[in-house]
Amino acid sequence: MRTSKLLLTVAHRLAILAYIVVALFPLFWLLKVSVTPNDLLYSEGVRMWPSRATFEHYEFVIAHSAFPTFFKNSLIVAGSTAIAVTILASLAGYALSRFNFRAKYWIVALMLITQMFPLVMLVAPIFKMLSPLGLTNSLTGLVIVYTAFNVPFATFLMQSFFDGIPKDLEEAAMIDGATQFVAFRQIILPLTLPGIAATLGFVFTAAWSELLFALMLISGNDAATFPVGLLTFVSKFSVDFGQMMAAGILALIPACLFFLLIQRYLVQGLTAGAVKG
Amino acid sequence: MASIDIHGIRKSFGTFPVLHGVDLTIRDGEFIVLVGPSGCGKSTLLRMIAGLEDVTAGEIRIDGKRVNDLAPKDRDIAMVFQSYALYPHMSVADNMSYSLRLRRSTKEKIASAVGNAASKLGLDPLLERRPRALSGGQRQRVAMGRAIVRQPKAFLFDEPLSNLDARLREQMRAEIKKLHGDLRATSIYVTHDQIEAMTLADRIVAMHAGVVQQVGTPLDLYDRPANLFVAGFIGSPGMNFFEGRYVASGEGAELQLANGATLPLGKRLGIESGSVATLGIRPEHVVIADGGALEAKVDLIEPTGFGIIMHVTIHDIPMKIFTLDRAMLNPGPNVRVDLPRDKLHLFGTEGTRVD
Numbered sequence: 098m099r100t101s102k103l104l105l106t107v108a109h110r111l112a113i114l115a116y117i118v119v120a121l122f123p124l125f126w127l128l129k130v131s132v133t134p135n136d137l138l139y140s141e142g143v144r145m146w147p148s149r150a151t152f153e154h155y156e157f158v159i160a161h162s163a164f165p166t167f168f169k170n171s172l173i174v175a176g177s178t179a180i181a182v183t184i185l186a187s188l189a190g191y192a193l194s195r196f197n198f199r200a201k202y203w204i205v206a207l208m209l210i211t212q213m214f215p216l217v218m219l220v221a222p223i224f225k226m227l228s229p230l231g232l233t234n235s236l237t238g239l240v241i242v243y244t245a246f247n248v249p250f251a252t253f254l255m256q257s258f259f260d261g262i263p264k265d266l267e268e269a270a271m272i273d274g275a276t277q278f279v280a281f282r283q284i285i286l287p288l289t290l291p292g293i294a295a296t297l298g299f300v301f302t303a304a305w306s307e308l309l310f311a312l313m314l315i316s317g318n319d320a321a322t323f324p325v326g327l328l329t330f331v332s333k334f335s336v337d338f339g340q341m342m343a344a345g346i347l348a349l350i351p352a353c354l355f356f357l358l359i360q361r362y363l364v365q366g367l368t369a370g371a372v373k374g
Numbered sequence: 375m376a377s378i379d380i381h382g383i384r385k386s387f388g389t390f391p392v393l394h395g396v397d398l399t400i401r402d403g404e405f406i407v408l409v410g411p412s413g414c415g416k417s418t419l420l421r422m423i424a425g426l427e428d429v430t431a432g433e434i435r436i437d438g439k440r441v442n443d444l445a446p447k448d449r450d451i452a453m454v455f456q457s458y459a460l461y462p463h464m465s466v467a468d469n470m471s472y473s474l475r476l477r478r479s480t481k482e483k484i485a486s487a488v489g490n491a492a493s494k495l496g497l498d499p500l501l502e503r504r505p506r507a508l509s510g511g512q513r514q515r516v517a518m519g520r521a522i523v524r525q526p527k528a529f530l531f532d533e534p535l536s537n538l539d540a541r542l543r544e545q546m547r548a549e550i551k552k553l554h555g556d557l558r559a560t561s562i563y564v565t566h567d568q569i570e571a572m573t574l575a576d577r578i579v580a581m582h583a584g585v586v587q588q589v590g591t592p593l594d595l596y597d598r599p600a601n602l603f604v605a606g607f608i609g610s611p612g613m614n615f616f617e618g619r620y621v622a623s624g625e626g627a628e629l630q631l632a633n634g635a636t637l638p639l640g641k642r643l644g645i646e647s648g649s650v651a652t653l654g655i656r657p658e659h660v661v662i663a664d665g666g667a668l669e670a671k672v673d674l675i676e677p678t679g680f681g682i683i684m685h686v687t688i689h690d691i692p693m694k695i696f697t698l699d700r701a702m703l704n705p706g707p708n709v710r711v712d713l714p715r716d717k718l719h720l721f722g723t724e725g726t727r728v729d
Contacts, residue, residue: 263457263459265455266461268426268446269455269459270461270472271426272426272447273472273476273520273524274476274477279476
């Protein structure tokens with residue numbers, strides 16, 4: 098009995114380990130190539146770690162390429178999109194969760210429909226629309242497009258979090274003397290922090306790594322985000338793998354930091370104890 | 375504190391009506407219990423008084439002032455929810471003071487109000503805790519504390535004890551009664567538990583299918599239920615009913631049962647001879663006596679410790695007897711019983727009381 102339980106535990110851990118190895122191996126390879134000196138890249142064959150490691154790619158990327166600009170642009174675009182989407186999705190999700198209004202069914206259906214089209218189909222019309230408004234080649238334009246595309250899904254996400262919070266709580270707050278909005282802000286919103294964190298994280302990563310629209314709407318380095326910027330390491334005749342990978346590693350940092358920051362809320366069940374469970 | 379007047383209140387959800395015109399006047403300081411089975415509209419009525427549901431038709435006045443269109447926050451009432459609805463991210467003290475903080479009361483006033491309520495409810499050692507660190511009974515107390523810090527015009531209770539175990543429910547019931555004795559606050563209490571209704575109420579409002587069936591003191595409802603619904607709902611075990619045909623004969627009258635047997639009623643009623651009527655008698659009023667007029671076949675014996683509930687059949691009709699006589703633990707296959715005439719309840723064709 099005890100041995101079989103032990104075996105099961107070991108098998109369980111091994112399965113998880115296997116998954117983690119497969120999932121993280123590309124990241125490891127990214128790191129490995131980013132510290133491999135150019136002269137060893139093709140000469141050493143396939144090795145798990147180069148015989149000599151270097152940070153020269155990082156130095157180059159930070160000091161001599163346009164990467165800092167890309168990075169800053171991406172941070173602005175992804176950050177603004179995440180914040181804008183989360184605010185809009187919180188309000189819309191709350192409305193869908195708590196209020197009954199006319200055309201609610203149709204609004205939900207429309208939001209679902211927007212999620213059905215392949216984005217490629219929409220690139221041309223969106224370019225056509227944004228161009229006379231001067232929103233191509235601009236970070237604002239990107240933020241608007243990303244926000245529009247992420248709001249529906251984020252709204253459904255937030256709605257499900259609001260649905261999980263008992264209605265009694267804001268009714269109690271309203272009887273205690275709060276308006277519906279104050280009850281939302283002071284009672285419901287703090288309890289939705291895990292949901293808000295999840296939405297922020299989801300939208301931030303989506304916007305951070307988006308390539309299609311960034312590529313189509315942005316020309317030139319000044320407003321390029323880093324996925325577009327990564328392509329500048331590909332020239333007609335060669336690919337600068339070392340620098341590209343170094344840039345990739347650097348681009349991972351904000352996403353990791355972001356999740357480190359919000360992971361506390363992602364795992365924490367804040368509503369425990371509110372009502373009899 | 376305030377009086378509450380409810381006049382011609384109706385409520386429909388969509389096209390589905392749940393309240394069919396309720397009239398009720400609640401005096402200042404009175405403890406009113408709305409009681410009825412689930413779905414009878416009692417909680418809806420309470421939520422309409424609180425302002426959590428719109429009023430479809432009719433008028434609600436608190437302290438003489440029409441409140442139909444006032445937001446809950448402007449009605450100056452407090453409510454205790456069945457789920458407690460404590461704010462999970464706030465300490466007990468913050469839960470209790472939230473209403474005062476919203477009203478921008480001074481720090482000193484808040485501290486003294488919370489302190490008073492906490493000592494009344496025995497919450498002093500728990501003030502810094504979060505709700506999740508409290509037991510069910512403690513959460514219930516905090517919910518009550520949150521209601522009393524504010525000294526509102528009225529307290530509304532929505533099945534506040536339903537989530538507690540039996541022992542705790544008994545204890546909290548007594549505490550609520552004591553609290554009402556101290557504060558003399560106008561209170562409306564919704565429950566489906568008739569024991570809570572009987573023990574707590576100054577007056578009970580019995581409801582069924584969106585209609586008020588009877589309003590009266592607990593003993594009014596127990597002694598003279600206005601109709602079959604109230605008769606069957608109040609009392610445990612429930613009242614026994616014999617349905618039959620009312621026949622006036624000579625000076626007296628009798629009830630003719632389906633199998634042809636008759637039960638003498640002892641007096642004539644103001645209804646037509648030959649009409650359908652129902653006779654009711656409470657299990658605790660049936661008398662077991664050797665010379666009894668009726669024979670009862672014993673089906674089942676349920677000892678409760680305090681007394682014994684006997685399931686018997688009289689004239690093919692199942693009924694219950696409650697007795698304190700321990701000899702009835704082994705009664706034999708049949709017992710003789712009497713139905714004392716002064717304990718009979720008589721209901722006419724429509725189910726309303728006729729005696």
